[in-house]
Amino acid sequence: MARRASYLRVADDLRRRIKAGEWGVGQRLPSRAQVAENYQVSPAVVQRAMERLIIEGLLEGRAGSGTMVRAPRERLRMVRSRHREQRGGSPFRADMKEQGRHGTWESHSRARVPAPDRVAQRLAIDPGDPCVRTTYEFLADDHPVQLSESWEPMAITGGTPIVLPEMGPLAGMGVVERMRTIGVVIDTAVEVPRPGRATQEEANLLGISVGDLLTRIERTYYDSDGRPVETADIAVPDVRWEIAYEIPIGQPKG
Template structure:
């Protein structure tokens, strides 16, 4: 009994990848139209589209609205060691970018008085519907989104303080740990639970990927000295660009 044949789009993607590796189309060149490639491979245009989407997600191709599909420099898959950077000032993402010598910035949009959904309430140890500040982040490398996050903070902790909105006020951009410390809440523990997932259409649009591409979703929660959860976030990392690792110190004998 032989192995099942791969789907047509995978066959086409493999052959397009081979042609890119042999520099049949140099970096910056526009690929033939989907109709022409479909005729060449004897498949429908939707198969070509799906094959190209895989190569776009890999960073081998770039789609330009209204113009076509172009060859781009292969994208390096790099390692992000999240546990290497103490959770004190700023964000682990900025620390990783500094380590790589790249410009790491972020865009953020906060919404106050957002009712906590059931799963977020469980993580924060509050009642569903309790008011939180929800902040959506786009983390940028050299002005391109490469990581996403949605953060939740109970308003019972921050309401009426200068740091209620994470990216506004005197400590904007300083990170959860420093902001909470400024109002007398000392974070002592960060728990991260990584889980594999698939990119939603919204996430794919922001990350320049395809819907359904593999992502790593890191569920992170910060706790104070009394074991109270003071912030929780879902951090979405595209698998095609980042390998996430955790480094553990070992005590000498």
């Protein structure tokens, strides 16, 4: 986005200052009023920024003591948020940047792959309809982080410059940005997380053992008309990463 939400900008800078050692583990941050004055924002904005960093595991709130810097986790936390798709470019690369890591990936696409029943059901198409199937291996600082298998109906992308997700001028930009260039506006993502066990192939790619716990995420993107336009199966090794969902709570009107 050209302009990020104010609380995300405050969270970015607080994250940077924490990682630079401005506040040590167990040390209390200034009051919300002080931080708000420093950044020239409202206390409500600061509260949301700190809540974001609590979700990420960098801060913790203690009753009667304020907000403290938390001891590092053995497992890293991957935050799934509506804002991850609104930052422009690749959401994964942005996620890893917030962790202080360099995010990259390897991919392989095949066009005109017949949709299996499970994919057809999720994309509201007929079984056997042609899709582009793309497999991904996502890396952080050259270490495997997650795997993904993505399906896009060729009825939507066929004959356009974005038919192959990782080729052409928009390679690496993410589904939301790519689809927007052909007039498909994605405004909803539905994710269904489930526990799973690593297969031999997954274990080899992720550098874990066969049977290790995974978090499997079934994700589907919908456009503004409610049409499913992409679906993916994501596998995250539980031993290294925990998944946290940021869920905005609307305030009652009046």
